[in-house]
Structure formats: C-alpha cells, structure tokens
Amino acid sequence: xxxxxxxxxxxxxxxxxxxxxxxxxxxxxxxxxxxxxxxxxxxxxxxxxxxxxxxxxxxxxxxxxxxxxxxxxxxxxxxxxxxxxxxxxxxxxxxxxxxxxxxxxxxxxxxxxxxxxxxxxxxxxxxxxxxxxxxxxxxxxxxxxxxxxxxxxxxxxxxxxxxxxxxxxxxxxxxxxxxxxxxxxxxxxxxxxxxxxxxxxxxxxxxxxxxxxxxxxxxxxxxxxxxxxxxxxxxxxxxxxxxxxxxxxxxxxxxxxxxxxxxxxxxxxxxxxxxxxxxxxxxxxxxxxxxxxxxxxxxxxxxxxxxxxxxxxxxxxxxxxxxxxxxxxxxxxxxxxxxxxxxxxxxxxxxxxxxxxxxxxxxxxxxxxxxxxxxxxxx
Numbered sequence: 063x064x065x066x067x068x069x070x071x072x073x074x075x076x077x078x079x080x081x082x083x084x085x086x087x088x089x090x091x092x093x094x095x096x097x098x099x100x101x102x103x104x105x106x107x108x109x110x111x112x113x114x115x116x117x118x119x120x121x122x123x124x125x126x127x128x129x130x131x132x133x134x135x136x137x138x139x140x141x142x143x144x145x146x147x148x149x150x151x152x153x154x155x156x157x158x159x160x161x162x163x164x165x166x167x168x169x170x171x172x173x174x175x176x177x178x179x180x181x182x183x184x185x186x187x188x189x190x191x192x193x194x195x196x197x198x199x200x201x202x203x204x205x206x207x208x209x210x211x212x213x214x215x216x217x218x219x220x221x222x223x224x225x226x227x228x229x230x231x232x233x234x235x236x237x238x239x240x241x242x243x244x245x246x247x248x249x250x251x252x253x254x255x256x257x258x259x260x261x262x263x264x265x266x267x268x269x270x271x272x273x274x275x276x277x278x279x280x281x282x283x284x285x286x287x288x289x290x291x292x293x294x295x296x297x298x299x300x301x302x303x304x305x306x307x308x309x310x311x312x313x314x315x316x317x318x319x320x321x322x323x324x325x326x327x328x329x330x331x332x333x334x335x336x337x338x339x340x341x342x343x344x345x346x347x348x349x350x351x352x353x354x355x356x357x358x359x360x361x362x363x364x365x366x367x368x369x370x371x372x373x374x375x376x377x378x379x380x381x382x383x384x385x386x387x388x389x390x391x392x393x394x395x396x397x398x399x400x401x402x403x404x405x406x407x408x409x410x411x412x413x414x415x416x417x418x419x420x421x422x423x424x425x426x427x428x429x430x431x432x433x434x435x436x437x438x439x440x441x
Contacts, residue, residue, distance in 0.1 A: 074130040078137035090142040093268035108179015122177045128365035132310040139314030143417040144268035150307035151220035156183025159229045159300050163288035186216040186230030186274045187297055194430050197240045203232035208283050212276040222257050222272035226250050231293045243293035246285050254279030265416030302375045304425045305382035309361040312385035312421040315414055316354040319396040322411050326400055346395045357385035376438030383431035386421035393418040
C-alpha cells in the first residue's frame with residue numbers, strides 16, 4: 063500500500079490551498095454576511111481548472127480523478143464551506159450526469175462550458191414530497207408534438223440561481239415506479255422554467271439554495287438524458303460520486319475546526335497555564351485530529367476506488383457518513399474549547415458548527431447512508 067500523494071496530486075493540493083487561503087479565506091465571512099459569493103470567484107476557479115479536475119482529458123478535463131478533486135474540495139471547504147458545496151454540487155451532481163450519461167452531442171454542447179466555468183450546473187432531484195425517498199418523484203414530463211413538457215417543482219437546490227443548466231428528474235411513465243423516472247437537461251433559459259423561493263439557512267449562507275419551478279417547461283425531444291426510464295439508476299450512480307464530494311467537504315470543515323481550536327488552546331491561559339496543558343482539552347484535540355485523519359483516509363479510499371473503476375458505492379457511503387458526523391463532532395468540540403468566545407460570531411467556529419450540520423443531511427441523510435452500507439453487507 064502506498065499512501066503518498068503523487069507529484070501531480072501534491073501540486074493540485076497546493077494550487078487549491080493557495081487559492082483557498084489567499085483568495086477565499088479573507089472574504090468568506092463577508093460572503094456569509096452578504097449571503098452571496100461573487101460570480102467572478104467561480105469564473106476564476108474555472109480559469110484555474112478546478113471544475114475540470116475530476117474529468118478525463120478526452121472531454122476537456124484535467125484527468126486528476128476523484129482523488130485530486132477530493133483534495134481540492136477539502137482545501138476550498140476548509141476556507142469556505144459555502145464555496146465548497148457550490149463547487150461540489152457543480153461538479154459531482156451537476157456536471158457528472160451529463161458526462162456519464164449524455165450523448166456525444168450533449169457532451170459536445172455542455173461539457174466544455176461547464177468544465178471551463180463559463181456555466182455552472184445544478185441537480186434537480188429533491189422535491190417537497192420526495193427527499194430521502196427520491197423514488198417518490200412527482201414532477202412529470204410528457205412528450206407532446208416532439209417536445210417534452212415538464213411540470214412540477216424541486217426544492218433545496220444548490221446553485222439554483224447561478225446555474226446555466228440543470229439536470230432534473232421527472233416521471234415519464236406513471237405506474238412503473240422507479241422505472242418510470244427519467245432525467246432531462248434543462249437550460250436555464252428554457253420556456254416555462256423559473257427559479258422560485260431562495261431559502262434563508264442555518265448555515266452555508268453564502269451558497270445559493272432555492273426552488274426550481276417547471277410550468278409547462280418546454281424542452282426538445284433530445285433533452286432526455288440517457289434512456290427513458292433510466293433516471294432512477296442514473297441519480298443513484300450520481301449520488302455515489304456526490305457523496306465523495308460531501309465527505310471531502312466535511313473533512314475540510316473538520317480540519318478548519320482543528321485549525322481554530324489548537325492555536326487557541328495553546329495561547330488561552332487559565333489557572334496559570336495554557337488550556338492545552340489540561341488533559342480534558344488534550345483529549346478533545348486528540349479526538350479531533352484522529353477522526354479528521356480517519357475521515358480523510360476513507361474519503362481518499364473511496365476516491366481511489368472510483369478512479370480505479372472498482373465498486374465504490376459502499377465505501378462512498380461510509381466516507382460520507384463518517385466524515386459528516388466527524389465534522390459535526392469537531393465543530394462542537396471547537397466551540398467547547400473556545401468556550402464563550404466559540405459562541406460569538408467574531409470567531410469562526412460558530413460558523414463551522416452551523417455549516418457542519420448540513421453534511422449529515424445533504425446527499426442522503428446519515429440514516430440513508432447506514433441503509434446503503436447495510437445493503438452492501440447483504441442485509
């Protein structure tokens with residue numbers, strides 16, 4: 063076994079870290095207050111190649127694979143989880159379905175702009191009555207006079223207002239259950255498509271999250287992504303990859319918590335000595351360091367399996383589950399170590415705690431991950 067990063071991976075990590083610490087971290091608090099990330103940030107990420115990292119060179123990608131991509135997501139999220147989730151949503155669940163299931167014509171039209179950051183992507187899956195039970199999709203698509211008519215709504219969609227293209231699921235064959243769900247490529251300027259309510263959120267406030275509304279949304283017949291009725295299998299495969307992105311994002315938050323708590327503990331003096339000298343604080347820091355590293359290793363293993371074209375669904379669920387719960391524990395411990403200061407907005411750890419909670423919910427709740435893992439065990 064070789065746990066060393068390759069030279070290319072180290073360069074990817076350094077590029078992402080330099081960008082995150084120099085161009086993201088100094089502005090992250092301001093973005094949270096304004097509840098928006100400037101569009102030029104995404105444009106610059108495109109210029110640096112962030113969006114092309116996980117995709118092969120033959121489609122315009124950089125061929126860094128999911129290991130390289132996970133390294134970048136972690137570094138960006140360490141500085142701003144809001145930017146991290148916007149980045150991950152664009153690549154893992156917005157662009158990937160087009161790469162995995164699109165026709166050559168669809169790939170030719172969309173992948174170039176998406177990989178260059180000229181367009182952002184979103185993934186329209188979750189609905190008011192179809193969250194963990196994504197097979198309960200109620201949005202419909204009817205083929206009429208050579209066009210698809212979509213009707214329905216999606217909720218909690220990352221990048222909704224920013225996206226130039228959305229991959230959305232809809233029922234095309236009622237009565238067929240999960241086999242009746244299909245996927246569609248929806249340009250943001252499609253007639254009948256609109257963005258609904260933008261949400262106010264507990265955390266990740268700078269990331270864009272809103273509803274998608276389809277009201278007789280007209281799409282050409284070739285907007286169908288992959289086979290008719292193949293949408294359920296497609297989004298399960300998409301979510302497997304997306305969970306690696308959320309795992310990496312969670313590792314970034316957990317590392318940021320340790321980055322904040324450790325120096326504070328070394329300089330905060332109580333009872334005549336730095337609190338890092340007290341065993342109670344040492345144990346908290348040790349647990350944070352240990353669990354963050356374990357989450358990172360699990361994320362890299364799932365990424366390596368995906369890059370190696372091996373089965374990775376169970377490992378992706380494990381990585382997402384463990385990393386997300388780790389980052390929540392790390393955030394709670396960081397707040398506890400900082401005490402009253404940890405509860406104040408001027409210290410970053412209160413933001414980390416608010417951001418961390420979504421990691422246990424998005425891309426499948428912790429309960430769903432445990433179901434996936436149990437199925438992998440043959441239960």
